[in-house]
Amino acid sequence: QVLLVESGGGSVQAGGSLRLSCAVSGYNYRSYCMGWFRRVPGKERTGVAIIDSSGTTTYADSVKGRFTISQDKDKNTLQLQMTSLLPDDTAMYYCAATRYWCGSVDPGRYNYWGQGTQVTVSS
Numbered sequence: 001q002v003l004l005v006e007s008g009g010g011s012v013q014a015g016g017s018l019r020l021s022c023a024v025s026g027y028n029y030r031s032y033c034m035g036w037f038r039r040v041p042g043k044e045r046t047g048v049a050i051i052d053s054s055g056t057t058t059y060a061d062s063v064k065g066r067f068t069i070s071q072d073k074d075k076n077t078l079q080l081q082m083t084s085l086l087p088d089d090t091a092m093y094y095c096a097a098t099r100y101w102c103g104s105v106d107p108g109r110y111n112y113w114g115q116g117t118q119v120t121v122s123s
Contacts, residue, residue, distance in 0.1 A: 002026035002112050004095050009117030016085050016121070022078040022095030022114055029076040033102035035110065036069060036080045038091035038119075045094070047105030049080060058103060062088070085121045092116040 008020040020036070035050040049069035050058040057069050068081040078095050094116045101109035 004097065004112055004114035006093065006095050006114045006117040009093060009119045011120040011122065012085055014085060014087055014121055014123050017081070017083045018085065018119060020080040020082065020093055020095075020117060020119075024076045024078065024095075024097065027097075027112075030073055032097040032099050032111075034069075034071060034078045035096050035098070035105070036078070037094045037096055037107055037110075038089075039094070039116075040091045045107045047107065048093070050103055050105055051078075052102040056103065058105060060105075082119070085119075087121050087123045090119060090121050092118050 003025045005023045006020060008018060010018060012018055033052050036048040037045050038048050039045040048060050048063055049067055051069050051071055066084045071078045095114045096110035097112040098110045
């Protein structure tokens with residue numbers, strides 16, 4: 001059974017930091033590429049940060065310089081370090097895995113999804 005489980009969400013004030021984690025099980029982590037996405041109620045899910053098989057990262061313009069994606073392939077975990085948080089970062093955050101579309105920011109290319117973790121940033 002494939003499982004992606006996010007943790008680390010919460011409520012912070014603007015300017016604060018949070019670190020999200022995603023624990024993966026049920027498939028060969030090294031065969032997939034990973035990404036973080038977020039969704040605000042009433043809007044489409046959008047890509048936040050992507051990491052491909054070589055470790056190359058891609059960030060949404062809105063989070064560049066503030067968020068950092070990383071992974072530990074030995075521990076099958078994915079992280080998202082978020083700093084200088086803004087109220088506009090408030091969303092449900094999801095980790096996701098794709099087998100054939102490494103580096104894609106298109107949510108439709110991702111095969112597996114976690115249940116999400118809520119991030120709320122107050123002004």
